[in-house]
Amino acid sequence: MKYFRLAGFLVLALLLHGDVRNCVCDLANAESMAARECGLCREAEKQPADETVFFLKDANPNKPNRWLVLPRAHVHFLVDVPSETRLALWTAAIEKAKALWGDQWGVALNGDERRSQCHLHVHIGKLLENTETPNFVVVDGPADIPVPKDGTGLWVHAVAGKLHVHAGEQAAELVLMR
Numbered sequence: 001m002k003y004f005r006l007a008g009f010l011v012l013a014l015l016l017h018g019d020v021r022n023c024v025c026d027l028a029n030a031e032s033m034a035a036r037e038c039g040l041c042r043e044a045e046k047q048p049a050d051e052t053v054f055f056l057k058d059a060n061p062n063k064p065n066r067w068l069v070l071p072r073a074h075v076h077f078l079v080d081v082p083s084e085t086r087l088a089l090w091t092a093a094i095e096k097a098k099a100l101w102g103d104q105w106g107v108a109l110n111g112d113e114r115r116s117q118c119h120l121h122v123h124i125g126k127l128l129e130n131t132e133t134p135n136f137v138v139v140d141g142p143a144d145i146p147v148p149k150d151g152t153g154l155w156v157h158a159v160a161g162k163l164h165v166h167a168g169e170q171a172a173e174l175v176l177m178r
């Protein structure tokens with residue numbers, strides 16, 4: 001039984017490259033923390049323990065314009081983030097995005113199937129042209145950004161002083177300039 005479960009896991013890991021639903025980054029286990037998908041967990045550990053959120057420049061050389069904002073606490077899914085931390089995360093993301101890109105800002109959280117890093121992170125970038133779709137809800141501010149319950153991601157941008165929240169997508173970061 002164990003063998004089959006392991007084999008199944010390996011097949012799944014190969015098929016769904018970038019899927020973080022089986023993350024095992026464990027601070028008490030240095031070997032587990034050395035895994036590639038635990039890289040942002042290691043970055044979080046370098047931050048002061050009393051920090052709520054922190055920024056990182058995206059280390060991917062193919063995404064030279066990207067920044068990330070992350071919670072200091074180890075959490076993999078937005079649904080597990082306490083509401084105060086969630087507000088701090090979205091507020092920080094939007095402030096940084098505005099500072100970098102003015103009205104052209106966008107922030108995006110990928111769905112659980114399209115993330116190559118276990119530690120929760122929000123992408124900050126410049127919204128590409130012609131990304132608008134009819135699938136959005138309008139909210140007043142970061143406190144009202146809904147939490148996807150189905151493991152999908154979302155992206156957010158500003159329209160006429162309000163926020164558009166586009167939900168239901170896995171590869172949400174594709175609306176942002178690399």
Ligand SMILES: [Zn+2]
Nearest residue numbers: 041074075119
């Ligand atoms: Zn972590």
Ligand SMILES: [Zn+2]
Nearest residue numbers: 132133136164
């Ligand atoms: Zn929109």
